[in-house]
Structure formats: structure tokens, C-alpha cells
Amino acid sequence: MTEHAKLVGSGAAEVVVARKVSHAFDTATAPIQVLFDVDFALRQGEFVILTGPSGAGKTTLMTLIGALRSLQAGSLIVLGKELSGLSGEGQREIRRKVGFIFQDHNLFEALTAFQTLALAMELSGDKISSGEARARSAKLLSSLGMEGHLDRKPRQQSTGQKQRIAIARALINNPPIILADEPTAALDKETAGLVIDLIRRRVDSNKTSVVMVTHDSRVFPAADRIVNMVDGRIAGVR
């Protein structure tokens, strides 16, 4: 496999293709360049881990892929759509097809687990009944080891359980892409294993593509590729 082929992956259809993506942040003194001509690709049904030291540009690359930031330079095609110059509505369209898992769960205290998932399901555009929505939510929570938690609010859940509800929120609409930032950081070994298994199953059975930023070595064996970033560049691929 050539060096470029390693960087961009090969074989299956590419759901993310980044070419010469650069990005800088304005500061009070001068712009700080965080990404330098990054080439990256993610295939359908591929699980990629982004790793590297703090400030390497991993998060910035993820936010660009998720259309959470506007692209400044280069080309980034996500699910067949060029993100360069994309309108606000276009960005929202991409976001709706991406499952985001953040380090913090960011759950509304007022909503039960089911209401949280139901809110996410509103975005799917599917016309499903409340009964179907409950069944789907219960099944997903069960696969995350949370049977019987459907009607509990965040204050009735542990930190790990809240994180799993946030993961369920990202997965409930079966997004073709999942972008996860340290999803196992708040979880014990057993629960982390459950979450990784679930994500891996999604990759294998649903052909979901995953980009995960993590330093948790427990996750590494589940990944197809591990991309190491240093100083805004891709330094290596395993």
C-alpha cells in the first residue's frame, strides 16, 4: 500500500475525502495555523482513531468533517457533498447525518432518556409513532446495558449512564458517520467495552463510518486504522 493510499484508505466508497485542508484560528495577535494541507479519507464501514498530542489538530479536523466549522482552505467532501462554501442549511443537513459524541454528555436535565432520544428522532424526518420510538429507544439503551432507564432523568443516572444516553442520542437515527471525542473517558472498563462493541457492531453490520479521537488504548484493537496527528499534520497511519 502506498503512503497516500494509507492516508486516505482504499477499497470501499469514501464517505469523507479531505484534500489539502488547512485551518487557522484568529487570535488577538496573529492567526494560529492548526491544520496544514491535511489529506484524509474515511471509507464506508471504517473505524478510524485519531490520536496525537494536544494541539495536533485532531479536534479541528473532526469539527470540519462534522460541518461544525466553515472550511477555510482545501476541499472536504462529506457524504458526497463539498463543504467548501456550504450554506448554513447545507451544514445542518450534513450535521443531521452525523452522530456526534462529545466528552461531556450535555443532556437536558428536564428530559428523560426517552425524551432525549425522541428529540433526536425529530431530526430524522421519519414519521414514527410514539410506541415505535419507545421501542427503538428501549432496544438501543438495552444494547448499552441500560434496560429500564427509559423514563429516568439525568439526575437519576450516574455519569457513565449519562454518557451512554448521549451515545444513544448519537446513534438513534443510524447516522452513516459517527464523530466521537473520548467517548469512553467517563466509563468504567466493562461499560467502555459495551460501548466499543456497540460501535464496532454498527461499523460491521450497518457499514457506519467512525472517526474517534481517543487516547484510551482499550479502544485501539477495535479500530481499522489509527491515524496519528502531530502539529496539524498527519504523522503516521497504523
Place this chain on the structure above:
Amino acid sequence: MRTRLGLGARLLLHNKVRLAVASASVAVGVIIIFVELGFLLGILDAQSLIATLAKGDLLVMNIARVDLHRWDNLYPVRLDQVAAQPGVARVTPVFEDHVGLEDKSDKRVRRIILYAFPPDDVPLDIGDPEQISRRLKVSHGFLYDRLSRPIFGSFKPGDEVKIDKFPLLVGGYVRMGADIVNDGNIVISEGDWLNRFPDAKPIMGVVHLKPGADLETVRRDILLHVPEDVVVLTPWETKMREYESTLRVAPVGILFLVGMLAGLVIGTINCYQVLYNEISDRLPQFATLKAMGFSNAYLRRVILEQSFVLSLSGFAVGLTLSYLADYYIASQTVLPVGLGAATALFVGCLTVAMCAIAGLIAIRRVAIADPAELY
């Protein structure tokens, strides 16, 4: 799939203590508006009381009497001239003057308004006409207005009270009310009044039309055939004219309008602060919604829904407290301060508008929620 209750409402209703505090802060503005409006309407109603109480189709007054607190009388013959017009069934004279009423307990004489009219044709809605008629026919008797301010002392039927040094018997009670200047009223019969002041002139004539008579035609006939020193208005027109006159002559309109605006501003600021804190405390959650693909329009709806819930809860609290405040004020001032359904509806709409403005300002806060900051 949509949940029955919107996200905005759920977020507010989740924490009951917080909602109670938020509602109370919005209610502050509502209470100020209610009290100011209640005062204004109370004063306007009090000033135009006699027009409200008049039981007739038209009122005839001296044209110089541009407000109901002027003492320009009518020539008695004018009432006969009005009564002679086709379409007029009868005209009831109403006399008005101020007299001195002596309080037995401290012998102090206090000014009180006296009304006189024929006992057989009670022209004012001040109690049971038959009872009033019967009691007014008792010679040297008078009826005391129960809604007078308590400064006059207490009277019971049969008591002898000196009015302008003449002893009169308390024959019973009527219900009228005080205004800003006048503390109370008494009523005597036209006969008794003319007996004491044979040259007394009526202040007003209450015109009753014949069945089927057209009001505008009768009014036109009166104005055409009666000398030009009279004005002919319906009781409602008289009341509205008094409203307008009070607002023009006295600074109460501006005074209470400024008070209402202050309530509106205070309510808006309080509501904005509540919404601002609501958004600030949940900024990461709102940013998460944006990351998930929810539009700014959706978030705006959430905030406006919150502002609507706040307006309802704030209005409910404000209405309850204002009702109690108005009850107390009315009992202390004897002014007809109170909450009518129309007033409540008006203030309710104002509260919704007030909170909507606060919501629209607060929306800017949610717009800055940056989903990229979540990673």
C-alpha cells in the same frame, strides 16, 4: 416524532422552585401594570360615576357643563321643552349640590354631595327603586351612600343628622361611590330639596324615550327645538366625555401611563434576565442541539415558548396578587379600583407581548452557542 409538550416548556417546568421565582419576577411588572391601570380606570370611573349610574336613554345638561364636576345648572324650563319633543316619554330632573353633614360624635361638619330627584321616578341605578322611592317619601328623610368614605361617621336608619344645620332623618342607604374630590353622597327627594330651595335648578335631565323612538332623531329634534344652551348625550357618551376631560385636565393619564410603561419595562427586563440565565445555564445543551442539526429557528421557537410559558405563569401570579392589592386599595380609598375581564385580557396580552420582546432579545444569546466549541 413530536413530544406533546415543547422543549421550552419542559425546560421551564422541570424546576418548580426556579419557575416560581421566575414567575414572581415577571409578575412584578404585571402587578405594576395592573395597579397603575386599575388606579387610572378607578379614577376615570369614579369621576364619571353619575353617568354610569344614570338610567335613561339621553342626558340633557347645560352646554357650559363640559365635565361632570362643574356646577352649571339647567333652566328648569329646558326639561319641559325636551319633554315636549316627539319621541320623548319623560324627563326626570336630577339636582346636585354640596352640603355640610355634621358628624354627631365630634360635631365636625364635612362636605358631602347631595342628589335630589322625584321619588316616583328614580333616575339613578343606586339600589332597589321601590325601596328608594318609599323611603324618600318620608318627609325630612335622606338616604346615605354606603360607599361614602368612612370620615362621615356611622349612621343607622332613624338617626337624626344635621345637614346644613337642618335636622334630617336617615331613611336608609343607597350605593353610589366617592371620587377623588368628593368623599360621599346623600340622596333626598326633589320635593324636600325644592321646599328648602324653591329656586334650585336641576343639574341634569334624564331623558326616557317612548318605545320604538329613534334616539338620533330625538336628539336631533331636541337640539333643533330647544335653545342652544343644552348638550344632549347618551350616558355612555357622557362617560367617555368625562374620561377624555379627566385625562386632559388632570395629569393622571400621563402619570399612570408612565407608571404602566415602567411596569412594562421592569417586566421585560426581569423576563429577559430569567431567559438569559436559562440560556446561559444550558448553552452547551443548546450548542449540542445545533451540532445535531437543529436550526436557529428551532432554538428561537424554544426560547419564545419559554417566554410564553413565563408570560402565562407571571400573569397568573400577577393577577392573583393584583386582585388582592386592588381589593385592599378599593377598601382604603373607596374608589372603584378593580379588575374587569377586559382589563385582565388587556394586561394579559400586554404580558405576552412583554415576554415576547424579552424572548426576542434573549434569542441573541442562544445564537452565540457554538457547536464547534463542544469538542
